[in-house]
Amino acid sequence: MHRKRHNAVAVVVLMIALVTVACAPPGTATTIPVRLVRLGAGPKTTVVITAGGGAAVRVLLDTGSSGLVLHESAFGPQRTSTGKTITVTYVGLEITAGVVRAPVAFPQAATPLATPAVEVASFGGELPPNLAATGASGILGIAPGTAAAARPALLSPLVQLPAPFSGGFALDGVRPDRPEATLTVGAVAVRPGSVTIPLTRADFGYPGGSPGYRKTFPLCWTIGPAEACGPTSADTGAPRGIVASGLVPDAPHANGYVTTATPITIRSGATTLCAFETSPGDSPRFLDHPVLNTGIRFFFANAVGYDLVRGLVVITPNGGDPVSGSGRQL
Structure with missing residues (x-):
């Protein structure tokens, strides 16, 4: 009798453990809608942001680069220059931009979501044609780093959000025949069938003190x-x-x-x-x-x-x- 009870308790504990792994705890993650725009060989993923307290604008969401690169017209007044410049390349584009400090917010997030003032790139002139064709004012690179060990020139705004939302992100539901997908920011769920692969530490850390x-x-x-x-x-x-x-x-x-x-x-x-x-x-x-x-x-x-x-x-x-x-x- 006692053995059966212990087995039942073990099953309950196991079920709780599985649920804990599969689902992010309440309040540790939020979602941002992603819109897909068809262009050329494949769709582009886009999200809405504000920078420096400016108006909401759409930007390309890029998991292969790190940092926000935004046209100067999209910034609000909460922007200060650092005096630095960088050159950014993106799918055939080469953009020379000044580095400024500005808060970045996600007005469509299910939970209010904004960074403090962080370093982002601001460029002027006409929008490059392949940006203008998508209706985007810039590129939001959310990769956690680069392929190298060194700190990227710009960090992703996502890793500069307040905890727990700086803890990760996941992109789901991307289809060329669907208009929307979902970006989850914060705790990342591991579900049945998920494959997990260790990331390689880099030679820098994120603003909250965690390793890059x-x-x-x-x-x-x-x-x-x-x-x-x-x-x-x-x-x-x-x-x-x-x-x-x-x-x-x-x-x-x-x-x-x-x-x-x-x-x-x-x-x-x-x-x-x-x-x-x-x-x-x-x-x-x-x-x-x-x-x-x-x-x-x-x-x-x-x-x-x-x-x-x-x-x-x-x-x-x-x-x-x-x-x-x-x-x-x-």
């Missing part, structure tokens, strides 16, 4: 007959993705792109996270690049989160097709 991390993590790629495992960036800002020629030199390619009709599989251990066949106009770039880059299609098949408290990337397959965004996976 590189944005990349190891994944294994099969590209036609070629195979390689290496540092990978999960990047919403890259429509096609990148196969690094130094890491996978034998990948079938021509004219700077992976050859059309080449099967590509991305996996962690034995778990396939993304599988597709390249098509005309949508093949990954084949470049001399330090890391592999999934491109946005990886998010069609997975929710991707960065748990900066435990130092993990959390990838949860959602059954989506990385090519069409439908419920079919190859």
Whole structure:
């Protein structure tokens, strides 16, 4: 009789533990709506922010870069210059910008969400055409760091939010055939079927005192007959993705792109996270690049989160097709 009671208690404790792992505790996370804008080879993810107490504007949401780069017209009066300048590159763009300090807020967040005054980039002149075409006034890079160990020129505003919201983020529901997705800010949930991969410590820390991390993590790629495992960036800002020629030199390619009709599989251990066949106009770039880059299609098949408290990337397959965004996976 006592043994049965102990077993029942053990089951209850186990169930509670599973629920604790799967769900973020109340008040430790909030959500921000993400709008998808169709452009060229793939959709762009966008969110609404304010900077320096200015009007609400839409910016591209980029998981492959770090820091806010915003047109000067979008700032409000709460902005001070640092006297520094930086050059920012983003999918063919090269922007020279001044570094200013301004608070960044997320007016559409389910919970009021704002940073103190943080360093962001402010640029003038005409908006670059590929920004203007999306209705965005800038780029919000939310990667926790770069592929290198050094501190990025600008930190993501998300890691500069008050605790507990600085503890991580997850992007879920990205589909080319849907208008909206969800950015969760704060505690990152690990669900049944989630794959967790340790992040690599960087040589800097975040403002709250916690250690900083590189944005990349190891994944294994099969590209036609070629195979390689290496540092990978999960990047919403890259429509096609990148196969690094130094890491996978034998990948079938021509004219700077992976050859059309080449099967590509991305996996962690034995778990396939993304599988597709390249098509005309949508093949990954084949470049001399330090890391592999999934491109946005990886998010069609997975929710991707960065748990900066435990130092993990959390990838949860959602059954989506990385090519069409439908419920079919190859």
